[in-house]
Amino acid sequence: MIKKKAFTSLMSLAIASGLILGGCSSKSSSDDGNKSSGDKTVVKMMHLWPEGSSNAQYTIVDDIIKAYEDENPTVDIQTEILGNEQYKEKIKVLSASNELPDVGITWAAGYMKPFVDGNKFTPLDDIVKKDQFVAGTLDAFSVDDSAYALPLELNITPVYYNKEIFEKYNLDAPKTYDEFLNVVKTLVDNGVTPVTLGNKDRWTGSMWYMYLADRIGGPETLNNAINRSGSFEDPALVKAAEELANLVDMGAFVKGFNGLSNDEAKGYFMNEQAAMYLMATWELPNYTTSPDVAQEFKDKVGYFKFPTYEGGKGDIDSYVGGPGVGLFVSEESKVKDEAKKFVSYLVEEWGKRSVTDAGVIPATVVDTSNGDLDQMYIDILNDLGSATNLTLYADVQMSAAVADVHLNQIQALFGGQSTPEEFTKTQEEALAAEK
Amino acid sequence: MKNVMSNKFVIALYTLPALLLILVLIYIPITLSGYYGLMDWDGIGEMKFIGLENYITLIQDKMFWTSTWHSLLLAIFSTASLLLYLAISLVLASKIKGSDLLRKIYLIPMLLSSVAIAQLWMKIFDPTNGMANKLLEFFGVENTPIWLADPAIALYAIFIPVIWQYAGFYILIYYAALKNVPDEVIEAAKIDGASPLQIAFKIKLPLISNVFKVTIMLAVVGSLKYFDLIYVMTGGGPNGASEVMASYMYKEAFKLNNFGYGSAIGFGLLIICLIMTLLTSKLTKSKDDVQN
Known part of the structure; x- marks a missing residue:
């Protein structure tokens, strides 16, 4: 009898908690009904x-x-x-x-x-x-x-970096891609994760590819491939994919990036387990004004523009970003x-x-004249003012179906399941099939 | 009273509420989803009738069959894990010390919501800071796996929390069934000198075989339409490596604005579930006949 009682109370507990949990999720909608009267x-x-x-x-x-x-x-x-x-x-x-x-x-x-x-x-x-x-x-x-x-x-996408980690290994914010590769190599050799990336969300990896495409082929190449006045099999776009695959092989990105969401990946940067993080300026509050982040950490964060590629057509003031x-x-x-x-x-x-x-x-x-604004914020605003080009995120430019192909291929290229040639060819086919 | 209950009109009247409920909540939506499957519809604009095109695409869609295979794999795994649950319940029901406490511990995962479980296991599977890899590193493993990011193991990595999640539910069912086995029968067997193993296999298991059949059915159908943990933990990725039928349907309908095709997948999922249910009941039935 006692056992039976224990069982019933356990079951009622289970049912009650189900009701409570269910209640949480539907709370807002039931409120709506009440108030609108x-x-x-x-x-x-x-x-x-x-x-x-x-x-x-x-x-x-x-x-x-x-x-x-x-x-x-x-x-x-x-x-x-x-x-x-x-x-x-x-x-x-x-x-x-x-x-x-x-x-x-x-x-x-x-x-x-x-x-x-x-x-x-x-x-x-x-x-x-x-x-x-x-x-x-x-x-x-x-x-x-x-x-x-x-x-x-309005956002542009700089690379945020941890100044303390850079100083520890005598590194400077890179201006050219070769300098960037050197930074990556030094950090890898010292067992530090160079870049954190939440590529489960896929658009995060797309921004890396977009920058390489921009720096190598200039801003028009990728845009033209998407609006069909060009081709995705353009040599510059293949080259960008090769450089990206090379970065992955060097160990530039955090372990298991294809399984991490952007929020999880961000944690590696915020906990100083990774030295760099490429993300749009909506992250700025975390490094400037947010009361939840320790000032000590905010002081360590700097940013640099995505470096230029030797012999490439894109200049350093061209950004991935947009509204x-x-x-x-x-x-x-x-x-x-x-x-x-x-x-x-x-x-x-x-x-x-x-x-x-x-x-x-x-x-x-x-209007920057009133109030005291954070220096990093003013710097970025000035960069935005002198930007030569803003390229809207590729997956936003494309229709849902093609964007899905693009994003899947990004994940496959990062994960090594697609070669740079397959990567560009699959997207060219998807874009061509749409028209 | 007898007169009333034999009146056909009254029977119809009394069954009407339940019938209406099933009709409105189950059969009409199923018919509708089959109907939407005939449409080219982005879920937002106008619908366009395109006949069987979606269904023809579905049959040729490699990704659909891959996700079907993943769902079937999950069904096989969860059916196999029933044996594990059964073994645990046999131990729990044999009056060992602390079985009450253990039973409650096994039930805890059942009380957690799927999203909470998914968040918990995503932390465990984190490639650098997660418990799983920390443990492996502690035992000296050098190339620790990247779990959810590796297409070769992502699906199997998710099976672990799925099996963990449902342990409490099935153990509870088996435990209750085993408690229902009459003590007299077991005592009689003991007097005849049967060993505990013989009692378990020759007396207890045959007596709860009906419950076992029901749980097989629950596990198979539940696995085929499984969605929650996969959606939260990997979203079907990387690159479809852990896509199951339900997550594929969701992706087509809501992420790619393909409501028509998503509905067709849903209808395909229904048909596969029906076939598997028939198959399972047929397989378990023949065993029943042998016993009789």
């Missing part, structure tokens, strides 16, 4: 900056929402927050069932296109102030001269006017606060 206008918003991993961005959005609700007491902004990869997929699921939030985040170009073609996003031309944005950023979110989302961020994400308003939204008002408020406030509070580079024009 009040007399406030509810605007639902989804974004991709969780409090834990993107604290700076989370705080800005949270503060802006609070300020907006104070100014407009009849409006209630409800947020749902997911991490990057989950967000990317959930938005598609919601879109398929016509349940997009009133306001949400989208990526530019190829990612956004199916939503615009399917009439899911509403044109925002009536709230756009063109001179508010850095030239070119708005274009990435426009289809047929209509803006379907307002850009928030990150933008804000859309759903076509099906029942509170479209309120949503649009909120979006334009958010974009404007984001432009101010992201500079002074967070150290994120906004897509709006920045």
